[in-house]
Amino acid sequence: MKIAVYPGSFDPITLGHINVIERASAMVDQLIVGVLNNQAKSPLFNAEERVEMIREATAHLTNVVAVPFDGLTIDFARRSGAQWIIRGLRAVTDFEYELQMAQTNRVLAPEIDTIFFTTELKYAYLSSSTVKEVARFGGDIDSFLTPVVKERTLAKLKERQK
Numbered sequence: 001m002k003i004a005v006y007p008g009s010f011d012p013i014t015l016g017h018i019n020v021i022e023r024a025s026a027m028v029d030q031l032i033v034g035v036l037n038n039q040a041k042s043p044l045f046n047a048e049e050r051v052e053m054i055r056e057a058t059a060h061l062t063n064v065v066a067v068p069f070d071g072l073t074i075d076f077a078r079r080s081g082a083q084w085i086i087r088g089l090r091a092v093t094d095f096e097y098e099l100q101m102a103q104t105n106r107v108l109a110p111e112i113d114t115i116f117f118t119t120e121l122k123y124a125y126l127s128s129s130t131v132k133e134v135a136r137f138g139g140d141i142d143s144f145l146t147p148v149v150k151e152r153t154l155a156k157l158k159e160r161q162k
């Protein structure tokens with residue numbers, strides 16, 4: 001069985017992430033989206049909320065599941081029985097970090113490979129942090145998120161501002 005994991009923060013999941021998920025899931029039997037439970041990053045949504053939004057946003061893809069995880073990506077990949085780690089590349093700025101991570105992971109787990117999907121041009125600028133920044137200042141985030149994720153993001157920001 002071909003299994004891949006797609007790890008990330010997904011705080012929250014954007015249309016750019018969904019595009020990578022759609023393309024990666026077409027290549028494998030199962031794609032496991034792993035939500036990194038990293039308190040150090042002080043996320044807007046907790047891991048369970050992020051997992052829930054990914055499940056809703058990928059409900060049309062029958063071979064995609066979303067789960068939270070802690071610790072090293074390679075341990076998560078091994079536990080999941082995955083042969084591949086999926087990552088997305090938006091710009092040259094992503095490249096240096098991603099290359100270093102992929103090479104480190106390759107040393108730690110030679111049996112697991114990293115596969116990169118280059119972003120769809122229309123999502124090249126898109127990141128969860130930009131979306132949160134735009135939303136925080138009342139900008140329109142319709143073209144970045146699914147309607148459900150958009151509503152949850154606006155509600156969460158409102159709750160935080162109180």
Ligand code: ADP
Pocket residue numbers: 007008009010011014015016017020086087088089090094117118119120123124125126127128
């Ligand atoms: P992290 O916090 O680990 O960077 P993210 O949740 O932001 O994780 O992203 C997870 C992965 O998805 C990363 O490999 C990132 O480069 C990729 N990604 C994020 N946004 C996009 C996008 N708009 N197009 C393609 N890949 C993306």
